[in-house]
Amino acid sequence: MHIIHTVSDMRAFCAQSRSGMAAPSIGLVPTMGALHDGHASLVRAARADNDIVVASVFVNPLQFTDLGDCDDYRNYPRDLDADAEFLRGLGVDAVFSPSVEEMYPGFNTAPDRHPQIWVRTGRMGEILEGASRPGHFDGVATVVTKLFQIIQPDRAYFGRKDAQQLAIIQALVRDLDMPVAIHGLPIVRGDDGVAESSRNLRLSVDERRHATALSQTLFGLRDGKFASADEAAEHLASCEGVELDYLRIVDPADLRDVPAGTRQALALTAAWVGPVRLIDNLALEAHE
Template sequence: MTALVRTAAELAALEHTGRRAVVMTMGALHEGHATLIRTARELAGPEGQVVVTVFVNPLQFGAGEDLDRYPRTLDADRAIAERAGADAVFAPSVDEVYPGGEPQVRVTAGPMGELLEGAARPGHFDGMLTVVAKLLHLSAPDVALYGQKDAQQLALIRRMVRDLNFPVEIVGVPTVREDDGLALSSRNRYLEPAERTAARALSRALFAARDRLAAEHALLARATAGGAAAARADALTAI
């Protein structure tokens, strides 16, 4: 059975011989998280260890956001993690992660954290990077996996690991979508039917842009190939 550990000391006491792969989550696990865990299992191998962290990080929630009502489903999360191949779930309390209260020293996302989502959520990425840094130190993984759905988050984690010389490999895992194209997210349960319909417009726009770009590249390649063929024909004629 997948072990449940609550403290940094218990996590440090978990024995492993091969690679350790870590999947960081805020809980309310779904198939997207399960895909991350299964990928982690493949990367760790049969002799390695897969640890899933479940922690709702207060530092990355702004005023008026959903910290208090964010879904907390640890028993179900542990069951999903076990089915996907996790060896342990690390579910610390806020006091365990931030003993003595909110940390005075934090990781700053810098200019990358002020763009896009960061422009609408000041301080969000500082809080996210701070907890990721702490969890990387506590779990000491060889590889850590994150979903490509949160593209800006993934880019910032990779930049932090590079800039601060964390000894860990960061792996991005492709987005898992529902049948209607909506990316799987723990917060999807908040959506009313009309909001869900509106949310699908984003994935449709992304796919349309992808298809348009691919078509333009194909046309350019065809035109380039046609021009090259014509040039060769002209050269042969000149001979």
């Protein structure tokens, strides 16, 4: 397995890989590291579908508050050696782990500290998570666009836990005519129902127990325990250790709120549990 740190070397690896076989396919699994079983499911899908699998490990400052000048960015778990071993065991061909300076030249030295050109995500990036984290999805769309430009994958794999991110990336590829097939993989949950997330590493034992309220509420909404999203939100907000941000029911394609009785809707929630912001979602066949 190759561990690659520069854009030029990553491009060279992809070019060489493509020249060595007839019509080879490259699958990309973009990550920010701190890998878990959810990431493993993405890599396994990529491995099954493609001749070459590349995983990126890059904690992208553009998608954090104040361009990474915040505790959330500074405290985000980083362990490239452990991530590399994890990916090697899954049969990944190359890991792309650039520095911030490599991805955004001048980021740490230029007065503005950020790229001059961004990918703006408009309404889809300003609601839900975007309302609480302004600019977050512009940062996501910008780094994903750069990764697609550098690696030029045939397919890219994302988890459905980040449902808003997935919808935005699907729109990005569609609207900008990028020749990349986007694959969304199901949420992987722990035995307690908590959606796998790199941020879970920062939860204490008690906070992990409190975090189960998110998935329990979503499953309760799906199963008819709550008459509406508002009732489910009221319940979740009352749970011990949970500071609710939102619980909404939306169309999974465009993230617009949907009327009662809509099929194939998606329930989305976000909440703080201790110092950690968690998100979760669940597909609904119908809701009241």
